[in-house]
Amino acid sequence: MENALKPASQRVQTFLSERGKALKVKQMPASTRTASEAAEAIGCTVGQIAKSLIFEDKASGNPVLIVASGTNMVSMDKVKVNAGLDLKKSNADFVREQVGFAIGGVPPIAHKQNVITLLDADLKQFEVIWAAAGTPNSVFELTPQDLDDLTQGRWVEISQ
Template sequence: MSTDLSKSAEKVQSALNKFGFELNVVELSESTRTAQEAADTIGCQVSQIAKSLIFKCKNSQKPLLIIASGTNRVNEKIIKQYIGEKLEKADADFVLENTGFVIGGIPPIGHKNSITTLIDEDLMQYEEIWAAAGTPHAVFKLTPKILTEITQGNIVSIK
């Protein structure tokens, strides 16, 4: 664990500090790029990993952030019912352009642009969850309630 944060992780820590909660980014020597890697590195269940997935809305071309439990796959047909349009896969350039972060370390907050956010209801069952913090080696711990508050996300079923 490092006390000096990389530039991207520091950007996330600065965004977290604005909310008034005691949320601390930690950078780890092991990868947290995937939900499984993160769970193995942290020592928690894969389902406690809050993975931030960016999609592109087909008609509006706007980004959509879905924060999913690490074991869940997004059912795009269900999401279409919530947002009223189909989803497309967002490529790395679209993700970077809209979030300011690279795939594999996308945090739930601190994005370059405002992004509509949906939160997987399965995350609500845990006392603590872990989210990426700007790099494939940085994470932070929080509660589902705090996640909902800081992202202003809507809690939905994603599967």
């Protein structure tokens, strides 16, 4: 028996469906809040987790999404050099206000507003990746090409 999706996850599923993607949001019995928890719950490698991190552009104050491989730490210096953005970390209130999702469940899609999106080039090495789907225990499977199509992000080297 499949449980009904929570509203935040349903928003992600609707976004996927409206874009013609046959990708399905799955609610997991265990937490997928962190990359390691998600990998354990799914049964994949931590590198296959596409974690969505929201930063704030220092110049404009706008949100910037970085979708990073679960094993990678974001290098602010590399982002500045490779993408021309000077970023600062954002707090939970900023994330929820700007994209409409809470930290630990931020998906790479279906945000309240358009966001500048940078994609970790390391994700391209995997045939299949997994991303958060709006809650701390919902995910969806996709390919790096799907991620590119859905986010219109820019692939850059961002890891330390």
